Structure formats: C-alpha cells, structure tokens
Amino acid sequence: MTKDAIRQAIVDIIQEILPDEDMGGIELDKPLRDQLELDSMDFLDIVMELRKRYHIEVPEKDYMELNTLGSTIAYLEPKMANL
Amino acid sequence: MTQRGVNGVRDAYDVVVIGAGLGGMTCANRLARAGRSVLLLEQHTQLGGLATWFRRKGHLFDVALHGFPVGMIKTVRKYWSKEVADRITQLRGIRFDNPQFRLTTDYTREDFTRLLVEDFSVPAATVQAFFDHTRSMNFYDDDGRTTRELFEEFFPGRTDVVRLLMEPITYANGSTLDDPAISYGIVFSNFMSKGVYTFHGGTDEFIGLLEKELLASGVDVRTKARAERILTEPDGRVVGVAVNGVTVGARSVVSNGNLKSTVLDLLDADVLPADFRTQAEAVRINTSSCQVYIGLKEGETIDYMGDLVFTSTAPTFDTDAMLAKEVTSRTYSVYYPENRQSVGRTAIVASSNARYEDWTGMSEELYKADKARLAEATLDDLSRYLPRIREMYDHLEVATPRTFERYTLHRGGSSFGTKFEGLPVSQNLPQAAPGLFHTGSVAIIMSGWLGAANYGVIVANEVDKYLGRGQET
Numbered sequence A: 001m002t003k004d005a006i007r008q009a010i011v012d013i014i015q016e017i018l019p020d021e022d023m024g025g026i027e028l029d030k031p032l033r034d035q036l037e038l039d040s041m042d043f044l045d046i047v048m049e050l051r052k053r054y055h056i057e058v059p060e061k062d063y064m065e066l067n068t069l070g071s072t073i074a075y076l077e078p079k080m081a082n083l
Numbered sequence B: 001m002t003q004r005g006v007n008g009v010r011d012a013y014d015v016v017v018i019g020a021g022l023g024g025m026t027c028a029n030r031l032a033r034a035g036r037s038v039l040l041l042e043q044h045t046q047l048g049g050l051a052t053w054f055r056r057k058g059h060l061f062d063v064a065l066h067g068f069p070v071g072m073i074k075t076v077r078k079y080w081s082k083e084v085a086d087r088i089t090q091l092r093g094i095r096f097d098n099p100q101f102r103l104t105t106d107y108t109r110e111d112f113t114r115l116l117v118e119d120f121s122v123p124a125a126t127v128q129a130f131f132d133h134t135r136s137m138n139f140y141d142d143d144g145r146t147t148r149e150l151f152e153e154f155f156p157g158r159t160d161v162v163r164l165l166m167e168p169i170t171y172a173n174g175s176t177l178d179d180p181a182i183s184y185g186i187v188f189s190n191f192m193s194k195g196v197y198t199f200h201g202g203t204d205e206f207i208g209l210l211e212k213e214l215l216a217s218g219v220d221v222r223t224k225a226r227a228e229r230i231l232t233e234p235d236g237r238v239v240g241v242a243v244n245g246v247t248v249g250a251r252s253v254v255s256n257g258n259l260k261s262t263v264l265d266l267l268d269a270d271v272l273p274a275d276f277r278t279q280a281e282a283v284r285i286n287t288s289s290c291q292v293y294i295g296l297k298e299g300e301t302i303d304y305m306g307d308l309v310f311t312s313t314a315p316t317f318d319t320d321a322m323l324a325k326e327v328t329s330r331t332y333s334v335y336y337p338e339n340r341q342s343v344g345r346t347a348i349v350a351s352s353n354a355r356y357e358d359w360t361g362m363s364e365e366l367y368k369a370d371k372a373r374l375a376e377a378t379l380d381d382l383s384r385y386l387p388r389i390r391e392m393y394d395h396l397e398v399a400t401p402r403t404f405e406r407y408t409l410h411r412g413g414s415s416f417g418t419k420f421e422g423l424p425v426s427q428n429l430p431q432a433a434p435g436l437f438h439t440g441s442v443a444i445i446m447s448g449w450l451g452a453a454n455y456g457v458i459v460a461n462e463v464d465k466y467l468g469r470g471q472e473t
C-alpha cells in the first residue's frame, strides 16, 4: 500500500467508528484526541479493525504510536507496505 | 432464533461465551461481527443477567434500570446499533431527601457545580478542582488513596457534601469510603458529565433488541444452558466447555459468570498455578441488594415525583447503616406509564444495599417474615411521599440477596461484582489458563451497564488477538 492508501485506510476505520465526525480537516501532526471525540475505547476499536481488515497486530506497548494521524501512518507503513 | 438447551450445537466454535449478562452479550456480538463463530450459553431462560425484568399480573418490573451514564449511548451505538442507542433518554429529575438536605438535580456537572457553590457554599475553585481531579483518574495509576482520603482533601469535615457526592455511587455499585479513590473517581466522573440516562421502553425491550442483533450477527444463542466445566489441556490451555452434559469444543472461552466461580468452580483445581488460585480466593465480592417492587393498580396515577429519589433517615452518610437489615436508606425508582407504553401502569422499585449474611442461614419461616417486614417498612417510608400508597398498589414483591444469587449464580448474590483486587485476577486469567478470559462486573469500575458492556469489548479485543487470523473454526 502507498502512504496515501494507508492514510485513507486509517481514515476509513476512524470514520466507521465515529460516523458523526467530520474527517476532512484532520491535521497530520496534531494528536487525534485533540481533533476528534476519540476515547480509549475508540483506540481499541482501531486496533481490532486493523487486525480484522489487514491482519496487523498493534501490541499494547505501541499504542502511543497511534497518537497522531502522521505517527499512525509512519508506524503502519512498514507493516502495510506489502499489502 | 434463540434456542433452549444445547440440541444441535456444533462440535466446536472459535469462542464459547458463558453467561449472557451485558458483558458476555457485548463480547459475543463484537466477536461474531469480527467474523468469529460464537456460542453464547445462558443458564437462565432470559438473556441480560442482572439487567433484567419480570412480569406479574399486568405489571412489568425493571430490576437494574435505575440509570446509567451518558457514555452508554456511544457504547450501544458502536457495539450494537444506532436504532437501540436512539432509544436512550435522559432522566429528568433526581431527588435527594435526607436529614442533611433536600434537593432536586439533573445530575449534570453544571447543576452539581451550582448546587455545591450556592447551596453548600463550597468555593467554585474547589468544586472545579475536584471535578478535574476525578476526571483525570485512570485505573492503571492507582495512588493507593481511599475515597475517604480523597474527600478529606477536598471537603474536610463536610459530611453533607460527602453525602451528596457519595450516596448515589454507593447505591450504584456498593462501594464504601474505604474503597480506592480511583474506583470512586472513575464511576463518579462517568455519571457526572451529562446526567443520568435510561432506556425508553424498559429493560425487556432493550434486551430484546440486543438479542435480535446477536442473532443477526450469527451468534448461536442458547438459554437454559448451564456451563458445568471449562475443559483444558494439562498445561491449562482451554479446549472446550461441558454444558448440560454435552462437550463443546472451543478455541477460547469467555466467562461472564462470577469471577470467583469461574476460577474456583468451573476449572479443575489443578490447572491453575497455586498462587493464582490463592489470589482469586482472596478477592472480596461486593455486597448485594434488596428490592421491593410495587405495582400500582390500573388507573392509579401519581404526579411526577422525580425519576430517582435517594432517601435516607440516617443522620449522616454511613455505609454500614446503608447495608443494615433495618433499612434507613432507600432509592426509589419511579417508572411512569409514558415510558412503558406496553404496560400503561406505574411501578415503583425501592432498592437498598444489603448483606448476604443477613438473609441466609435462617428458617424459611423467618425468611418470609423478614421479607414481609421489609415490605411493610418500605410502604411506611413511601407514604411520606405518597400518603395513599397502601390503597394504590395491587402487587408487591420482595427480592433479597438470595433472589439475586438464584437468578445469576453470583456468589453471595453480589450485585456489583468484586472489589478492586478482582481486576488483576480477571485480566491475568489468560496467562494462567491460555484461551480462558473473564468479562463482566469486577473491581467496581468495570461494573454497571456501561462498565460491563465496555469490559466485554475490551475482552473481545483480547480474545480476537489470541485467536489470531487465518484459522477460523
């Protein structure tokens, strides 16, 4: 997957979890929690969705890599490059 | 369709969930939607666990629908459906009536701030600091303080403020001033944001909708199906469940039953490391409840008196007095016909906290007499608000800790799971017995409708991880 495709994949997942949020203006390097009503349960949902859709495991110790959209893309890039 | 018993179950499933409380149901639904094959076993005839109801001669009584936090809307919407979430509505009036104060509130942060500042003369900065502090509390950073110490820091000597802040939480989860401050802080902030909510139509309609969703998600749902044993390899790895005398294979098992029963009764004694068993044995369960259900005659209506009325005749807040068999503190939940169109009658449920020990070890005769006494005392107390109550009702029934034990198999009839130390036992169970998970009320914070449902989701994620991808049963 390209970087853009990965970005789209993450945005799609978050949009499904938070159907009422506007995903248009998400900034890459601002914490997702500051831009969206994302709580810890939502992060779990993202992790579970990544596993279901792409067979990717995000171990608990790496959860902080999902802090911003940018850091999430960077973290997932090596794991999703071959998909 | 939900079936009774285990006729026609498959040989094996990815997951067998034992218990259809809100934790078990939410976990099962989530895993089925993630593509796992799921068997859900419930020993009772009804799903829902403590989130339950019963009908009597034209009356409908809700057992555990007094109110839940706003977070339930999001949880139901995400893990169940928008249709179900849209039926959640806010309670209009929550009343307090005790020797220290009388007031009505909508239980929002704004209104509590107003009350504390204007009626209780607490400085606004203190109120804000207290709310911010409780909101920032996390279950993974326990500072070891008790709830008593938390209140001492913010409101020294203010027994009235402590009562306002603590009494509803004690009703909601049986916690006391000696429980960890974080368990109080987390539950309190969940409630104290946008008020208290209920399900329009009642528990029966709520659970009915969840059942439809479970079936649509492909969960094999069975009632009258009691899990007798969790089967393991000698190394502790889970391989199945014995239910109604039949063996069903399982790559993983989630128990929504009581934590102590799961560890100490459903597993063979020698599968778990001895120190884990010892740790589980040491977990204290929470206290139980008594309830008096009062159904008003057809055509009898009452003026709006609040949805939830916290009453007490005890001079100050006192958890021992709240648990005592001589009841001085009661919560009345009033169910008006507008919210129960299917019934069209008013029901009042009086709840109090109770100790299992006070209601066991006696003759049937004494037990009956004690129940009758509780009913009478409740009618006397209620007549302070509804002087004609004795003429207004045509059905009255009492539930005790024994009733709760019978219907949910919870040890000691525990209404609210375990004390805080239950959390590591629940969470570390898969390390002791790989493939075995526990979900459902533990540690105060994971209890209540919202806590149990969310814990179901958290555990579903762990189960899904354990099962891995690419080898579905």
Ligand SMILES: Cc1cc2nc3c(=O)[nH]c(=O)nc-3n(C[C@H](O)[C@H](O)[C@H](O)COP(=O)(O)OP(=O)(O)OC[C@H]3O[C@@H](n4cnc5c(N)ncnc54)[C@H](O)[C@@H]3O)c2cc1C
Pocket (backbone or CB within 6 Å): B018, B019, B020, B021, B022, B023, B024, B041, B042, B043, B044, B047, B048, B049, B050, B051, B063, B064, B065, B066, B067, B068, B069, B172, B225, B226, B227, B228, B256, B257, B258, B289, B291, B351, B404, B407, B408, B409, B410, B414, B415, B416, B417, B439, B440, B441, B442, B447, B448, B449, B450, B452, B453
């Ligand atoms: C009187 C009372 C009032 C309450 N009021 C409220 C309220 O207003 N708001 C709120 O949020 N919470 C309230 N609660 C708490 C809330 O109802 C519970 O915390 C929550 O419903 C518990 O869900 P759970 O997932 O832990 O499962 P439980 O409800 O405990 O269900 C466990 C299920 O497992 C089944 N089971 C156990 N063992 C087996 C077995 N071996 N085989 C098959 N099945 C088995 C049981 O039959 C049961 O159905 C109240 C509780 C009580 C008792």
